[in-house]
Amino acid sequence: MTWHEELTKQGYRISGPRRRIMELLSDTRTPLTPALIHKHLALEGKPLSLASVYRALDLLAELNLLCQVYFSDGTLGYMAHTGGHHHHVLCRRCNRSMEFGGHEDLDELTERVQAETGYVINEHLLQFYGLCPSCAALRQELA
Amino acid sequence: MTWHEELTKQGYRISGPRRRIMELLSDTRTPLTPALIHKHLALEGKPLSLASVYRALDLLAELNLLCQVYFSDGTLGYMAHTGGHHHHVLCRRCNRSMEFGGHEDLDELTERVQAETGYVINEHLLQFYGLCPSCAALRQELA
């Protein structure tokens, strides 16, 4: 199901701001913050009210059409969601982010933590941080 | 090593604000945001400049005397750090948080992700969300 269809199915409209944000994020390999999205679109000659950026991001993330990614400094960015449950690995240097799939890997740990703590767990937050291949190569050269 | 010793060893002073924040967080079982810490201390008759709260939290977290925990809405809270590498499980309803130890569980996954993505991974963010035992029990009763 495309994001057009998902929005329509849920009773939302395909508006200009929503389309521009989806297009921008689909073309971008680093997560973008609301402020960055606002700036990018303005530079492309498609200015968008900052309030609209926030509203669209909230909705699109709510519908799982975008996903939220924490930079290592704690600020929140958004990326296009490619479908399926997955997490992200982020480059500390260039912010380039990749997905990796499968949360089965956490099932065992989740069970253990439920048993240890008595909590009933129904969600998790998982991200990895490091250096992407090209930044890692660059660091090698400089060393 | 106590937090007094750690601060001293690193060349920092044991100031009133730092002490009050450490004491407050040691007595609290939910992570607290800077604003909440500021409010709590003011109510206890130990008002603290908000700027000092931010400065102390930054330093104490940097030295691993406090740890940062994300609420499920993305805001950041702080908890006393009890030592050793661990993560947190958070109650969605009452925010009460518990630690669970051992990151060995992620070693295998980390290896897989490095192989799949080519990233060099050196840090991770992991938290679980759910209901603590008492909130889960409460929900049972109401059901």
Next chain:
DNA sequence: GTAATATTGAGAAACTTTCTCAATAAGGAA
């Protein structure tokens, strides 16, 4: 095309975080 209404823009308002600099207080030395 038209009507109904979801969505946007613009700016105000609320909230959060950082900054500046004079005043204060912590820790070492005498």
Next chain:
DNA sequence: TTCCTTATTGAGAAAGTTTCTCAATATTAC
């Protein structure tokens, strides 16, 4: 203990982020 050096704080301004309001606009269904 008292003094000295200087790290740290307080207060408020400033910068930055997020939310809110409401008239104007744009999308969708008919």
